[in-house]
Amino acid sequence: MTPFVIRQLGPSDEAALTLLAQEETDFTGEEPSPPLTPEQARAYLQDPNVWHWHAETEGQTIGFLTAQMQRGRHGAAQVVFFDEIGVREAWRRHGVGRALVAALHQKMQQEDISVVWVLADNSGAQAFYQACGYTVSDLQGVMLVRETSA
Template sequence: MTSFTVRRLDPDDAAALVQVAQHETDFTGEPPSPPLTPDAAHAYLSDPGVWHWHAEDAGGNPVGFLMAYVHRRRHGEPLDVMFEEIGVRRSWRRRGVGRALVDALHAQMREQGIGSVWVAVDGEEARAFYEACGYELDELQGVILSRDVQTDTPA
């Protein structure tokens, strides 16, 4: 089995984000994303509420990634984590990369004293993966709505 390492990205890892954006389809099946500018990538990776890991092959090339956000809450436990996204290159799937990334997330949560994590699931394959990682159906949520306020015309 080919080896890989998992590491949390730091503010100087903008190039790693570019690699994933350029190969988005291989990681997630989504069309390629425009990468962040170097300044925006630095700000993203400097934000203590953004947790972003890469699994990398022996040459330092990303073979998987996971991103999550720490949320402050208004009641109950003061913090929880939203597990936003995970992606593994097609050729690296079923080799433990996704599980290692999830384990890194859970270890960071334990280190920070955060007990609760949630993830929105968008398909049966994803649901099976999360359930294999110990996640359970919590409660059914409503439909996700979005809005681009930059294109709004003032009334």
């Protein structure tokens, strides 16, 4: 396979987010998401607590990872919530996911953050995270969700 690079997105990468939303099925198997508006994308990419990486080769995005730094009121002063990862189907099992996770861990080290949380909604995801050094926490229960009207 062609070599790839990992790049953290920043301001002026709004188009990369639009492309990711349009081609989401190839990365995650899910239906495409509506893309952010240009203003929402700009705010997302300018937020210092939002970390978003792309794996790229020959100008094409082949994988992504998103995470958010959060401040805690006790315990660790800062923690990271590892939100989402996706790799194009043709690039799976070629080290792209592990390279994206390594970029996250490197950023955490630079920021002096030692705790990261991730949710796994299937056995394949759980196995991947465990292969990257994550362990199942006995402290957390079931994730509950509630949507409110905007």
